[in-house]
Amino acid sequence: MTLLIDNDIVRRVLSPAAVRRALESAYRDLASGEAVCRPRIDIRIPTRDPAKFYQWGTMEGGSTGGYFAIRMKSDVVYEREYEGARTLEKYCMRPGRYCGLVFLTDVETGAPLAIINDGYLQHLRVAADSAIGADMMAREDCRTLGMLGSGGMAESHVESLLEVRNIERIRVYSPTRPHRERFAAEIAERHAVECVACDEPRAAYEGADILAACTDSAIPVIRGEWLAPGMHVISIGGRPDDAARARFDRRLRLGTAPAPVGRPELATSDEYLGYLARPKDPRWGAHRMGKRAPQVTGRGGDVSFDDVASGRERGRTSREQITYSERGNVQGAQFFAIAAAAYEAARRAGLGRDLPTDWFLQDIRD
Numbered sequence: 406m407t408l409l410i411d412n413d414i415v416r417r418v419l420s421p422a423a424v425r426r427a428l429e430s431a432y433r434d435l436a437s438g439e440a441v442c443r444p445r446i447d448i449r450i451p452t453r454d455p456a457k458f459y460q461w462g463t464m465e466g467g468s469t470g471g472y473f474a475i476r477m478k479s480d481v482v483y484e485r486e487y488e489g490a491r492t493l494e495k496y497c498m499r500p501g502r503y504c505g506l507v508f509l510t511d512v513e514t515g516a517p518l519a520i521i522n523d524g525y526l527q528h529l530r531v532a533a534d535s536a537i538g539a540d541m542m543a544r545e546d547c548r549t550l551g552m553l554g555s556g557g558m559a560e561s562h563v564e565s566l567l568e569v570r571n572i573e574r575i576r577v578y579s580p581t582r583p584h585r586e587r588f589a590a591e592i593a594e595r596h597a598v599e600c601v602a603c604d605e606p607r608a609a610y611e612g613a614d615i616l617a618a619c620t621d622s623a624i625p626v627i628r629g630e631w632l633a634p635g636m637h638v639i640s641i642g643g644r645p646d647d648a649a650r651a652r653f654d655r656r657l658r659l660g661t662a663p664a665p666v667g668r669p670e671l672a673t674s675d676e677y678l679g680y681l682a683r684p685k686d687p688r689w690g691a692h693r694m695g696k697r698a699p700q701v702t703g704r705g706g707d708v709s710f711d712d713v714a715s716g717r718e719r720g721r722t723s724r725e726q727i728t729y730s731e732r733g734n735v736q737g738a739q740f741f742a743i744a745a746a747a748y749e750a751a752r753r754a755g756l757g758r759d760l761p762t763d764w765f766l767q768d769i770r771d
Contacts (some may be wrong), residue, residue, distance in 0.1 A: 406759035412525040418750035424533040431742035436711035442466025442737030445677040457483040466737030474741035479504040532561035538730025540569040541720040543637035551613030555579035555588035559619040575600040578609040634725040654726040658702035660735035674703025
């Protein structure tokens with residue numbers, strides 16, 4: 406049987422710690438050559454609405470440990486402005502609905518093992534990455550978290566970061582007052598920490614030991630002039646501005662996808678590769694997704710997960726450094742690892758919907 410696993414089951418069977426362990430194992434395998442992945446690839450096609458475009462995004466990877474996975478997303482993408490912010494929005498069929506799936510297979514038999522909704526898995530994955538980065542780069546005595554954003558990704562980050570640092574205070578800003586106030590009240594109650602909703606973005610920086618930008622902003626939100634010595638910075642959407650990049654003293658990149666066999670010149674550190682239909686369409690010139698992926702790491706001078714985990718390099722080398730961490734372009738390795746963890750946990754718990762594997766097989770050679 407092939408298992409259909411929805412977001413509710415993923416939420417029930419996977420913890421932030423389990424996801425972090427799965428990702429760390431995948432990064433070690435990638436560094437040793439036992440795992441492989443490619444960068445995310447996006448196919449972008451103009452729609453009849455000149456303000457929108459269609460995007461099909463995939464990322465894939467697997468390892469000799471026995472699993473392979475591909476994550477697939479089908480989105481209509483556009484930007485909007487509200488409350489003084491410019492955000493990148495997406496939907497499938499209608500706003501508020503999304504189509505993201507992970508297809509997990511067995512590398513020994515080729516069998517399709519599971520189809521998994523990617524929503525909650527995505528939040529766990531990204532937050533666990535940030536926790537790995539903070540654990541390697543942030544000061545041990547961090548107590549205050551500054552949060553830009555108040556959605557589901559921000560909630561996942563709080564939970565994951567609390568597992569690696571003894572956070573006592575959180576200062577959160579997002580453009581919509583009711584959202585940030587709701588977030589502050591719920592986080593304070595759920596995690597027994599002080600959580601304050603800030604009326605201005607700069608207030609979220611004040612006294613922060615870790616700054617996490619968990620937004621869907623279409624423009625940079627991490628301001629270099631507001632960073633303070635000793636901070637560790639995390640960016641999930643809303644990239645650092647040029648001033649912030651210039652102030653990062655130490656950058657951690659968790660991994661880089663290998664080059665294709667025999668084609669080292671095709672190696673890239675870009676987070677994603679985009680391919681455009683109707684490439685001269687004017688919307689591409691006005692939209693950041695019509696350009697090359699922005700880079701903070703991957704341009705030399707970074708330390709890697711393997712460098713720090715093996716002891717060859719230290720993460721932070723002084724208390725005063727401003728440090729930064731990000732994933733790199735190894736999303737494919739991440740998804741095989743956490744999809745496998747979700748599949749094994751769901752099987753053990755007897756959860757998920759069984760689909761006949763024969764539905765996915767055929768007797769015509771392809």
